[in-house]
Amino acid sequence: MKRFSILSIVGLLTLSLQSCFFSEDDIFEESSNQRIESALSEYQTLLTGASNGWKLEYYPGGENHDIGGVVLLLRFEGENVTIMSDKSVKGMDDPDSIRAGEQVTSKFSLLADQSTVLSFSTYNSLIHYWSEPKGVLDADGYEGDFEFVITAATQNDITLKGKKHGAVMHMIRIADNADWNTYISNCNLIRNESAEYATLVGFRNGSTVIPSAYSQENVITFSETDANGKINKRKVSFAYTDKGIRLYAPTTVNGITCDEFIWNNADKSFTSTEDTNIQLKYVQPTDYIPIEFYTEHQWDLSYTYNFGRKDTTETVTFSRVGQSDTLQTKVTCGGLQIKLNALYNHITGMIEFRTQYLTEVVLTLETGESINSFLHLCPWNDEAGTMYLIEKAGIVSTTTQMEPRILSFTDNGRTSGSDLNGFVFYAFKGENRDSEKIGVLETYNNIILTQK
Structure with a gap:
């Protein structure tokens, strides 16, 4: 403390001496307040001077920006900003979803901080949806920003750089003759056309250079081989354009650098704009499982429970809900047989267990009191002790043996920074997961499905 005080005094003396020799007018023609006001005015003019607005490829997911990009078209006028998105969202207080292509107007402001900050200062679902909490246990939601350092x-x-979560993004001026509705429609046309062909393989001049590039919800998971011959997976977010997709940043995989791709619906491929010899083309996985395979067989479900203290195996079956992609099964929790849903992915043939409401149960507390509770399945990581309430969070199957088929489960890649490896049965006081929490009833980890 004494050293700190001495240095502080020396610093003050030095500043005092300097003030004898120089005045602010000698260094700057404007005062600091004038410079700040000038900068804010210049940015206001820049933002509002784009008569047809700006295109922002917006990335939630924090510094990892690993849950996909969103196209936002923005027009700044006075204190107002009008936004259009290529994705439908339903904000916390919205009675209905805001549809893709629908415009929403709110307020914006420019603030003087250490740098100029662009703030979307009143609520607009199209941007605040990505930053708002998704429940009492999930304050950060999708880790998006609504304030940006310029x-x-x-x-x-x-x-722009997200003020809280730090993702770097670019706002590009839109040409005066471009039509917003056409651009968003083309983005979603490509999204819809390519969605069925998401299991991609990278080719250069017809030879395989990227063995797997699985696309889901604006994220491509690339497989790449390291110096030791080990295959690793890496997630890279992208946003749709009116012609294809653009990655968050130029990315090199197995020596191939790519950034932007053009979609060709005729041969179900994405062609690199940097090198037209490089293509990502649809190939059905060799371990693909038809949905009927799940319902026609019995399965041994093995797992570790009771917070990793016990192992067990039980026999389960799957039934299909109508002609949907939802499969139902029953598993044991505290002596009860609980029905839960598995979502079948008809592109990969794999299944996912996602966050879901299960059923109402009566719990007996240690005091002998009985209370009504609502049981939810919540994906979690047992090592970190964290669980996710976002509906897209979950674990997905992966083949570890072909005959008889054996499936293990890993993170489904739909949430930022997660490494989910199991799920918990969690009791709340209501059907909604933002209601008061009661606690964990049971845990499942090391989940294995073996065909009988």
């Missing part, structure tokens, strides 16, 4: 700017390109 780090660089030209007449046609403004670089």
